[in-house]
Amino acid sequence: xxxxxxxxxxxxxxxxxxxxxxxxxxxxxxxxxxxxxxxxxxxxxxxxxxxxxxxxxxxxxxxxxxxxxxxxxxxxxxxxxxxxxxxxxxxxxxxxxxxxxxxxxxxxxxxxxxxxxxxxxxxxxxxxxxxxxxxxxxxxxxxxxxxxxxxxxxxxxxxxxxxxxxxxxxxxxxxxxxxxxxxxxxxxxxxxxxxxxxxxxxxxxxxxxxxxxxxxxxxxxxxxxxxxxxxxxxxxxxxxxxxxxxxxxxxxxxxxxxxxxxxxxxxxxxxxxxxxxxxxxxxxxxxxxxxxxxxxxxxxxxxxxxxxxxxxxxxxxxxxxxxxxxxxxxxxxxxxxxxx
Amino acid sequence: xxxxxxxxxxxxxxxxxxxxxxxxxxxxxxxxxxxxxxxxxxxxxxxxxxxxxxxxxxxxxxxxxxxxxxxxxxxxxxxxxxxxxxxxxxxxxxxxxxxxxxxxxxxxxxxxxxxxxxxxxxxxxxxxxxxxxxxxxxxxxxxxxxxxxxxxxxxxxxxxxxxxxxxxxxxxxxxxxxxxxxxxxxxxxxxxxxxxxxxxxxxxxxxxxxxxxxxxxxxxxxxxxxxxxxxxxxxxxxxxxxxxxxxxxxxxxxxxxxxxxxxxxxxxxxxxxxx
Numbered sequence: 001x002x003x004x005x006x007x008x009x010x011x012x013x014x015x016x017x018x019x020x021x022x023x024x025x026x027x028x029x030x031x032x033x034x035x036x037x038x039x040x041x042x043x044x045x046x047x048x049x050x051x052x053x054x055x056x057x058x059x060x061x062x063x064x065x066x067x068x069x070x071x072x073x074x075x076x077x078x079x080x081x082x083x084x085x086x087x088x089x090x091x092x093x094x095x096x097x098x099x100x101x102x103x104x105x106x107x108x109x110x111x112x113x114x115x116x117x118x119x120x121x122x123x124x125x126x127x128x129x130x131x132x133x134x135x136x137x138x139x140x141x142x143x144x145x146x147x148x149x150x151x152x153x154x155x156x157x158x159x160x161x162x163x164x165x166x167x168x169x170x171x172x173x174x175x176x177x178x179x180x181x182x183x184x185x186x187x188x189x190x191x192x193x194x195x196x197x198x199x200x201x202x203x204x205x206x207x208x209x210x211x212x213x214x215x216x217x218x219x220x221x222x223x224x225x226x227x228x229x230x231x232x233x234x235x236x237x238x239x240x241x242x243x244x245x246x247x248x249x250x251x252x253x254x255x256x257x258x259x260x261x262x263x264x265x266x267x268x269x270x271x272x273x274x275x276x277x278x279x280x281x282x283x284x285x286x287x288x289x290x291x292x293x294x295x296x297x298x299x300x301x302x303x304x305x306x307x308x309x310x311x312x313x314x315x316x317x318x319x320x321x322x323x324x325x326x327x328x329x330x331x332x333x334x335x336x337x338x339x340x
Numbered sequence: 341x342x343x344x345x346x347x348x349x350x351x352x353x354x355x356x357x358x359x360x361x362x363x364x365x366x367x368x369x370x371x372x373x374x375x376x377x378x379x380x381x382x383x384x385x386x387x388x389x390x391x392x393x394x395x396x397x398x399x400x401x402x403x404x405x406x407x408x409x410x411x412x413x414x415x416x417x418x419x420x421x422x423x424x425x426x427x428x429x430x431x432x433x434x435x436x437x438x439x440x441x442x443x444x445x446x447x448x449x450x451x452x453x454x455x456x457x458x459x460x461x462x463x464x465x466x467x468x469x470x471x472x473x474x475x476x477x478x479x480x481x482x483x484x485x486x487x488x489x490x491x492x493x494x495x496x497x498x499x500x501x502x503x504x505x506x507x508x509x510x511x512x513x514x515x516x517x518x519x520x521x522x523x524x525x526x527x528x529x530x531x532x533x534x535x536x537x538x539x540x541x542x543x544x545x546x547x548x549x550x551x552x553x554x555x556x557x558x559x560x561x562x563x564x565x566x567x568x569x570x571x572x573x574x575x576x577x578x579x580x581x582x583x584x585x586x587x588x589x590x591x592x593x594x595x596x597x598x599x600x601x602x603x604x605x606x607x608x609x610x611x612x613x614x615x
Contacts, residue, residue, distance in 0.1 A: 201482045201564030215459045339568040
């Protein structure tokens, strides 16, 4: 028995050793969505090109950041994609390195906002999305974020929960519309709390909104552009609002793990992902809206993306530092005013 | 050749090691998070959590909803299980199949189905309007009632199944004997059926209560996030605040609540039978 155990553990050791010696491995950490498309369009072609092996770890950003924190001394992941605010948080906890953009041949093709979103040189944006209000155009006209709390939509509107990605941006824009836009979002959260009974639901999954609109439960809701396609497939007249205060949204960025032994390979991979060819391919499959301004897509594709210089420039994003420093306060304010 | 005791231990060892490593160790590590600050052990996270009036309200609300769901599940469960056990063999099998069926469907899908049923244009509101009880659709969705109904439907099958097996194990002539001796139906239930099926009630009750406490998706979707529960609070602490200390405190409270419910049910069941 002992002998078998010894023999098998010895085999195991030999096995892992052989694999690591064989070829270079790049470990990336990404959101667990559209992985089939990413494999076909990004991972497989990159592996063929670099002659290396790509290991992909997926999960939500909390899990993945917790993992990076735990492996800080001996990093497993070489590069990761996270939200803007999470990138700043990782930078503050010393998990990531400055990105040498001179090694990214596609860097100058990016929209200005994507080049260094947090101003710390530690992240590069690769995709973003607009957040605005989808509404039933036969029932109401939405021209301002304040309309969400107005009389016409009372009892017919869903808002995102503060815990979702769309929650804080929506509150940010409501604050802007009612003229009380402070970083603590107090004005907006109070206003939502007062109208709580007029809000049908504070959604946690945007996938449920199509059903709610189909069932006439709601006439309007703030959503990310990536959810828009589902609404256009209903037999109902729906429109994407262009509120006078502007649209909001979010950006996802690439970061480089501090202490990674494969930083050069990671930079090659980032550069590949940011290239016009790959960004176009991802856009055409409606996986990610391009951050590379040289990407050209047909109007039908553009309709379902956040696309074009003008759109991108008009997005009012919550600065990462504001989000990071106020998250906790938003939650307690929300729990006190809305969650009761 | 081992002695029989050593052999038994050896056989149990793999499962015990597996459970300890895969289940117990992570739970202990998780819970110890809540008892540590930078360099020493402390219960400040617990006292801090419980001293916040908002957290106490949420705790009591979660407890109340769990208790109500469990109580109603027991009432409906006894009626259903009693009816099913007294069916002929063929019908019994079919009915048990029907009870089990919902367990094979994802809780998410079952929760979404309630959005269709309870909606403004759903069958409940259609029925109410067509018999003239109401002109305007009634708002069921995104209320505490909706969460209650959703949780009850989610976990009722567990109660029914536990009670069916308990009732099956009851001596067949116990009820006729009690009736012959002059017991009314209430006495039959409280003096005969309940004591003889208490194991089933304890198991079913614990499963339903624990399930209701820890269900996340049903309160989140059917409650419209207007009402905070312990599980939604836990989710907030982890995903938004990245605060594993409070999360571990909430997890510990939920575990204690489940154990307490189990002990309480056992106590209630034995107290009855001693009378």
